[in-house]
Amino acid sequence: MRDHGFEALADATLLLTVLLVASGLALSLARPAVPSDLAAGPRYAEDLRLALFRTTMDGLGHRTADGFASMPNGTTVEAFLRAQVHLLAGGRPAADFRESNARILDLAVRLLRPGWGAAVTGRLLGGEDLVRIPEGVPIPATYDGSAWTYPPLDGSAADVRLAVAVWPTPPR
Amino acid sequence: MRDERGVAALDDLALLAVAVLAFSLFFASLASSYAMREGAARGERLQRAAEDLLRAFVDDPRWTDGHGRILRQAMETVSPDDVAGAASGRPFRLSVWDLDTGERWAFGDGAGGDRRTATTAANLLSGSVHPARVAATVWGP
Numbered sequence: 587m588r589d590h591g592f593e594a595l596a597d598a599t600l601l602l603t604v605l606l607v608a609s610g611l612a613l614s615l616a617r618p619a620v621p622s623d624l625a626a627g628p629r630y631a632e633d634l635r636l637a638l639f640r641t642t643m644d645g646l647g648h649r650t651a652d653g654f655a656s657m658p659n660g661t662t663v664e665a666f667l668r669a670q671v672h673l674l675a676g677g678r679p680a681a682d683f684r685e686s687n688a689r690i691l692d693l694a695v696r697l698l699r700p701g702w703g704a705a706v707t708g709r710l711l712g713g714e715d716l717v718r719i720p721e722g723v724p725i726p727a728t729y730d731g732s733a734w735t736y737p738p739l740d741g742s743a744a745d746v747r748l749a750v751a752v753w754p755t756p757p758r
Numbered sequence: 759m760r761d762e763r764g765v766a767a768l769d770d771l772a773l774l775a776v777a778v779l780a781f782s783l784f785f786a787s788l789a790s791s792y793a794m795r796e797g798a799a800r801g802e803r804l805q806r807a808a809e810d811l812l813r814a815f816v817d818d819p820r821w822t823d824g825h826g827r828i829l830r831q832a833m834e835t836v837s838p839d840d841v842a843g844a845a846s847g848r849p850f851r852l853s854v855w856d857l858d859t860g861e862r863w864a865f866g867d868g869a870g871g872d873r874r875t876a877t878t879a880a881n882l883l884s885g886s887v888h889p890a891r892v893a894a895t896v897w898g899p
Contacts, residue, residue, distance in 0.1 A: 594769055598776035605780040609787035616791035616798075626809070630878060633816075636826055637879035642887045660886055696857045697879040697889050 627730030627752070634704060635732040635750035638694055639664035646689070648673070649682040663690055664748065667717060671708040671746045672739045674716040687719045694719070694750075703755045711735060711745040729753040801874060804898050807848055808876035812894040814844030815852055816880050826880040828854060828890060833882075838865045849897040854880075858888040869897040 639662060646666045647656030657666060667690075670683050694704050705725050708717035733749035817825055820840065821832035833854060841852050849869035855862045875895040882888040 590766075590769065594773040595776070598773045598780075602776055602780040605784040609784050612784070612787045612791040616794035633826055633878045633880065637881050637889055640827070640881050640887050641889045662887070693857075693889055697891060699877045 628732065630699075631730040631732040631750055631752045634694070634697060634752055635734070635748075637697055638690070638706070638750065639667070639734075639748070641693060643689065643693075646686045649685065650680065655681075663693070666690075667706070667708050667748050668736055668739060668746050671710065671716050671748070675710050675713075675744075683717075684721075687717075687721075691719050698752070701755055702752055704750060704752045706748070706750055708746065708748045711747050713744070725751050726753050800872070800899070804848075804872065804874040804896055805876065807846060807896045807898065808874045808894050810846070811841075811844045811850055811852065811896060812876040812878055812892060815841060815894065816878065816892055818844075823883060826878070828880055828882050828892075830856075830882045830884040830888075833863045836863070836865060838867075841865045845896060850895065852894045853892070854882070855891045855893075856882050856888050857890060868895060871897050871899070873897045 641663050642660045643663060643666070644659040644661075645656055646661050646663075647654055648670070649655075657669065666686065670687075673681055690706065694706065698704055703726075705723060706717070706719040707715045707725075709715045729751040730753065731749055731751045733747055736746045736748070738745060816822060816828070821836055822828050842850070845866070850866040851864060851868040852866055853862055853864040873895050875893055877891060877893040880890045880892050882890045
């Protein structure tokens with residue numbers, strides 16, 4: 587090969603390198619854009635919260651040492667959760683809500699889109715969570731949520747805040 | 759004895775081969791990039807159409823009593839034509855599923871090809887309030 591040939595080959599290698607980089611750039615630009623509808627997640631959380639809280643159920647209640655204290659048939663999930671926060675905040679930690687909470691969890695799971703997780707929380711405004719459905723399952727750092735604040739049931743305690751969090755599984 | 763013109767031709771041939779390879783890779787990646795972006799944009803458009811159809815259905819006062827509160831009685835009288843307006847002329851299928859009773863209502867026939875689905879939670883109202891899932895699927899080019 588002549589000197590001129592080596593020079594040409596070096597130029598060609600340089601051209602190849604530049605075009606390979608350009609190809610990589612072109613392909614990286616082809617990645618799907620960031621989802622443009624940023625409101626979709628919060629909107630879905632709102633829909634789920636409304637659908638879950640508006641649903642009426644029979645036989646909701648809590649277990650005590652004296653037996654099962656049930657709420658009237660047709661009680662909304664929202665009313666039951668408000669009452670639950672009220673009772674737990676009012677010094678009734680012995681009340682066991684697990685049976686009814688398990689039914690609410692089952693309902694939430696059936697309402698959820700496939701591939702999504704959800705949690706329901708309830709607390710006095712400014713306080714720690716008193717209700718967490720499901721129990722012991724951490725909410726991911728990134729989630730979409732919807733919440734509502736209610737006046738206290740008896741006018742004595744702080745407002746009650748019920749919230750629903752949703753996230754795709756595995757979390758983003 | 760070496761033929762100088764032959765050696766020069768071989769050098770040029772190597773240069774040409776590398777240049778052709780480089781440009782082929784570059785233009786192939788440009789074409790792939792364009793195709794991928796178009797595909798993503800098409801999917802995005804379809805997804806948006808499915809979301810729009812879903813929102814229109816759960817807000818329509820003809821069969822709801824407010825956002826997501828679907829009147830069970832109205833489900834018996836809704837026709838696919840009533841729903842079709844919100845599908846912007848695309849083939850669609852919209853289904854409402856009562857999660858308590860298992861009853862389902864479906865509107866529209868759908869079609870073959872690419873499709874996207876949007877799903878949300880809602881309620882069916884009668885004497886009691888049942889949980890429901892509503893799903894809208896649209897097909898399109």
